[in-house]
Amino acid sequence: MFTRTSKRFLAPLAAAAATAVAAAGCAQSERDAGGDPNESRPLVFAGAGDPRSLDPVLVNDGESFRVTRQVMETLLKHEPGGTEIIGGLAESWESNEEGTEWTFQLREGVTFHDGEAFDAEAVCANFDRWNEFTGGYQSSNQTYYWQAVFGGFAENEDEDLPESLYESCTAEGDTTVTIAVTESSAAFPGAFSLSSFAIMSPASIEAAAGQEVGGDEGSPVLPDYSQEAGVIAGTGPYTYESWDHDAREVTLERYDDYWGEPAGVKTLIIKTISEETARRQALEAGDVHGYDLAAPADVRPLEEAGFQVPVRDVFNVLYLAYNPEADEALDEPDVRRAIAHAVDRQRIVDTILPEGGEVATQFVPETVQGWSPDVTAYEHDPEKAAGLLEDAGESDLTLNACYPTDVSRPYMPAPKDIFDIVQADLEAAGIAIEPESKPWDEYIPYTDAGECSLYLLGWTGDYNEAYNFLGTWFDGYKTAWGFRDDGVFEAMEAAASEPDPEARTGLYQEANEVIMDYLPGLPISHSAPSIVFSPDVEPPAVSPLTQENFAEASFR
Numbered sequence: 100m101f102t103r104t105s106k107r108f109l110a111p112l113a114a115a116a117a118t119a120v121a122a123a124g125c126a127q128s129e130r131d132a133g134g135d136p137n138e139s140r141p142l143v144f145a146g147a148g149d150p151r152s153l154d155p156v157l158v159n160d161g162e163s164f165r166v167t168r169q170v171m172e173t174l175l176k177h178e179p180g181g182t183e184i185i186g187g188l189a190e191s192w193e194s195n196e197e198g199t200e201w202t203f204q205l206r207e208g209v210t211f212h213d214g215e216a217f218d219a220e221a222v223c224a225n226f227d228r229w230n231e232f233t234g235g236y237q238s239s240n241q242t243y244y245w246q247a248v249f250g251g252f253a254e255n256e257d258e259d260l261p262e263s264l265y266e267s268c269t270a271e272g273d274t275t276v277t278i279a280v281t282e283s284s285a286a287f288p289g290a291f292s293l294s295s296f297a298i299m300s301p302a303s304i305e306a307a308a309g310q311e312v313g314g315d316e317g318s319p320v321l322p323d324y325s326q327e328a329g330v331i332a333g334t335g336p337y338t339y340e341s342w343d344h345d346a347r348e349v350t351l352e353r354y355d356d357y358w359g360e361p362a363g364v365k366t367l368i369i370k371t372i373s374e375e376t377a378r379r380q381a382l383e384a385g386d387v388h389g390y391d392l393a394a395p396a397d398v399r400p401l402e403e404a405g406f407q408v409p410v411r412d413v414f415n416v417l418y419l420a421y422n423p424e425a426d427e428a429l430d431e432p433d434v435r436r437a438i439a440h441a442v443d444r445q446r447i448v449d450t451i452l453p454e455g456g457e458v459a460t461q462f463v464p465e466t467v468q469g470w471s472p473d474v475t476a477y478e479h480d481p482e483k484a485a486g487l488l489e490d491a492g493e494s495d496l497t498l499n500a501c502y503p504t505d506v507s508r509p510y511m512p513a514p515k516d517i518f519d520i521v522q523a524d525l526e527a528a529g530i531a532i533e534p535e536s537k538p539w540d541e542y543i544p545y546t547d548a549g550e551c552s553l554y555l556l557g558w559t560g561d562y563n564e565a566y567n568f569l570g571t572w573f574d575g576y577k578t579a580w581g582f583r584d585d586g587v588f589e590a591m592e593a594a595a596s597e598p599d600p601e602a603r604t605g606l607y608q609e610a611n612e613v614i615m616d617y618l619p620g621l622p623i624s625h626s627a628p629s630i631v632f633s634p635d636v637e638p639p640a641v642s643p644l645t646q647e648n649f650a651e652a653s654f655r
Contacts, residue, residue: 136654141350141366142636144649145378145390147507148539149347149371152325153339154307155297156229157236159243160543161509161559161645164294165391166349166369169649170212171297171333174203174222175288179648180640182414182563184292188217188334192291198283198598199266201291205274209358211300213332219270224301226268226278235312239578240319240544244295247571248286259576283598285607286570289562294646300332307331317548318541336362336650347371363637363653373505375512382406382631389632391645392507395453398629407632412643413455413464413625415510416568417557419521420620424581426552428493435618437487438553439477441528442521444623451516455627461611462568464625466643469565469594469607474615484528497531501551506539509628509645510557517623518555549578559645565607566595573614580619587617 148162155167176187186192189203209217229245230253237256239246251260266279280287290296307330310322324330328339328349336359337351348370353362370387372378378390379397393401393408401408419442423429448456457464461474488494502518503511511517515536522532532553537545546554561567566574574591576583590613594606630647632638639651 137364140364140654141368142364142389142649142652142654143368143370143387145370145372145381145387147371147373147375147378147392148505149344150342150349150369151540152321153328153331153342153349154299154325155294156245157241157321157325159295160539162371162506162539165645165647166351167297168294168335168646169337169351169367169369170335170339171294171299171331172335173292173294173297175292177292177562177642177644177646179651180642182560182643184288184562187292188222188298189291192288194287196598198287199281200277200279201287202275202277203291205276206358207274209334210356211302211332211334212338212354213300213302215300215302215332216273217298217300217334218273219276220273221301222276222298223268223270224304225296225298226265228304229296230263230265235314235319238312238316238319240316240547241312241321243547244290244293247574248284248290248293249280250575261575283596285564285566285595285597285603289564289567293561297333303331317545317550319544334358336360336648337367340366360650362650364649367649367652375507379631382633385633388636389630389638391628391630392509392512393453393629393631394512395451395629398453401631405634407634407636407638408629409632409638409641410453410455410627410629411509411641411645412466413457413627414466414643415557415559415628416459416462416464416625417510417517417555417623418459418462418620419623420546420551420554420556420580421618422549422552422554422579422581424549424578426498428491428496428498429552430582431491431493432618433487433491434493434496436477437484437491437493437528438525438530439618439621440480440487441484441530442524442621442623443479444621445479447517447520448624451513451520452624452626453512453629457625459622459624461615462572462620462622463565463611464560467560467563467565467568468600468604469569469611471608471611473608474612475618477618477621481524481528488529494529495531496529497533498525498552499533499535500525501535501537501542501546501554503539503542503555504536506542508557509559510624510626511555512626512628514555521555547579549581561644565604565610569607569610569614570595573610573619582617582619584617584619586613587619590614 150163150166151158174189191204249264251263269277307324313320336357340350340352351367353365381387421429444458590610597603637653639647
């Protein structure tokens with residue numbers, strides 16, 4: 100429940116409302132004078148972190164996808180504001196009985212931003228390119244989603260990578276394409292809606308050819324083509340106009356030959372403002388027209404000041420990952436269980452998360468098919484935690500633990516505040532913590548490389564299938580998690596390879612039970628994140644998947 104807000108706190112928001120109303124009046128004046136604010140004013144939206152790349156196959160974070168999704172399109176997508184899969188660049192699709200061949204009927208009359216025609220050959224050029232990645236592209240830091248769905252590559256350079264599930268892509272004329280895989284997977288058809296698998300033009304593929312990933316595993320340097328506008332052409336309602344890295348903003352322009360409904364606003368600017376307070380102040384000053392991840396304490400005051408603050412449905416998880424390769428003490432089951440009993444997850448939900456947050460019992464929210472009511476429970480019990488550590492011979496245990504800075508995430512609105520609670524709880528149970536923090540753009544590569552014994556991270560679902568959560572982490576060995584347990588891997592394999600959806604749901608429930616018994620990490624919470632818009636904006640449909648389509652937005 101929200102507490103009463105002081106007049107001192109409401110004052111700047113009241114002033115902000117006046118600014119917002121004045122801005123709306125300005126837009127109306129433009130219309131009265133014969134102008135259209137949708138043509139003359141850019142819509143500026145503030146995100147919490149910088150995008151990593153303009154090529155979506157090289158990223159796995161929502162801040163990057165917010166940008167690429169406006170420009171690049173996938174074969175399938177989700178209904179506005181929901182989780183049902185509908186046609187995207189493909190109007191219809193079907194699979195064979197075994198689930199190993201997926202045939203798509205493509206839309207006609209679609210062109211890439213560089214003028215090339217979109218067709219079946221272009222689709223195959225993209226899938227073949229991804230499968231044939233070599234060198235630094237084979238790091239999970241770069242091609243996370245490809246590896247989560249398809250495993251390895253045509254020629255693996257790492258012995259830990261499995262054989263590629265991808266078999267072939269066949270163009271049958273211009274508008275029919277069949278993608279074959281070696282075995283059925285629960286990832287399909289949902290994977291064909293993943294933003295990472297958006298289709299770029301053949302000319303863009305040619306322009307990117309020969310450019311390599313530099314740096315090292317923990318600090319990769321992405322290729323130039325992915326860091327500047329003007330190279331990558333998609334089919335979406337917006338085109339990449341510019342990326343000012345110093346100003347931390349990407350400018351997108353309406354694509355006038357778009358096959359669907361044209362974008363409501365001609366120019367869209369997605370600007371990074373890392374601090375939530377600074378995002379709110381930018382909205383109050385009229386410098387931006389919306390921002391993501393409003394602080395829970397700000398939601399009601401913002402609404403009372405006249406701003407629009409829609410809340411997304413719960414479809415995410417925050418977790419504390421364990422990595423036994425970073426510290427062998429985490430190989431001991433009693434140590435993992437001690438950590439689970441030590442952390443007061445209800446306190447995190449009650450004091451930090453927005454209204455509607457829930458304690459997580461497993462690594463998927465209850466809204467995902469495959470959630471189980473029968474998983475092992477780990478209640479907050481510091482004395483039990485201390486006893487388990489003593490039984491394991493680890494009463495003097497010290498672990499390093501990591502958290503990100505300069506970012507808010509839908510599942511983690513205040514990383515440092517959450518980390519402080521986790522650290523205090525673990526130390527109260529007898530585990531000494533050595534804190535380590537990294538900026539968000541360094542944090543994912545760092546944790547993926549296995550550098551942290553414990554670390555905070557989370558996930559917002561891409562589609563309503565338990566594989567999208569569990570398969571991302573637990574379908575096989577991952578450096579980020581550092582464990583090898585046949586029981587977990589076999590339970591995941593049984594579920595992922597089952598083609599019947601109803602039977603697969605039951606197998607995922609069993610997999611959740613196996614995972615929570617082994618306990619590779621501690622699921623902490625599920626959150627209902629807010630997004631904010633000024634009164635003069637007609638906002639896009641808000642998505643539980645955080646997949647807002649800003650082409651739906653316009654000035655009123």
